[in-house]
Amino acid sequence: MTRGNPAAQTAFGPMVLAAIEQNEPPQRRLVDDDLAAQFLPARMRALVATTRVAPVRRTVMAAVQRSGPGLWSSIACRKRLIDERLSDPLNETDAVVVLGAGLDTRGCRIARHSDMPVFEVDQAVNIERKAAVLQRVLGGTPPSVHLVSADLERDDLMAALQAAGYDASRRTFFIVEGVTQYLSPDAVRTTLAALGTAGKGSRLVFSYIRQDFVDGTNLYGAPSLHRRFRGRHPMWHTGLVPEQLGEWLSDLGWQLVEQAGPSYYRDLYIRPTGRRLAASPIEWTAVAQR
Structure with missing residues (x-):
């Protein structure tokens, strides 16, 4: 179903990583997500199961690190940062919208303790797959989780959300x-x-790839990653510049609050685990508010 749609296939990788992280001892994990493995297809669940053995887990992590130095840590840490910002008791929120939701588990984790509406948006192929996964794992989609099919390149996102019951005036x-x-x-x-037309008090967390990596002027020690995503059939099309992000977001109705890059992840998340890992300088995460 996804063979002709490479971007749709990228839903699996980050969730495999999150699932493997659960096989680390709790004090050594970079991210917690007890549903990650259950949401994966059977063959990927089998792979994750093999990583309960520490040497196998290290081998898998090392393979990922060779293809994209630091990306394992960056992906795991961005997930943790988003979870922390979402669960911040000072963050007053009426609804959650996840774009490119893929196999993301947040909506279902929220549904365990709250009826706050969560709208998960993705391409039709991924929404169909997500519905099937929720049926298999949970017996159906939780009432507070709304699956929304939309192509961000072509469709009217806000119209699709509103058709699913989203109120754009809410935080x-x-x-x-x-x-x-x-x-x-x-x-x-x-x-x-x-998204910048949403109610006052709304917040936005998004990850991005540096523009200089996308255009090839700085490969940050990851030439194979650049070839994979920017080679003959490029999948990555857009990069941003950290130093220019505040002004860029302001034009779109958002105020930049913070940015997290490799040093942030190293100091706050990686060092406390005692693991000897580095985070990639290629990907950053930004937090903005309305």
């Missing part, structure tokens, strides 16, 4: 994780500007 926590690089620059601007 919303928007999550755009691992998405912006797969969109065209125009689609990124259009999408974030549309």
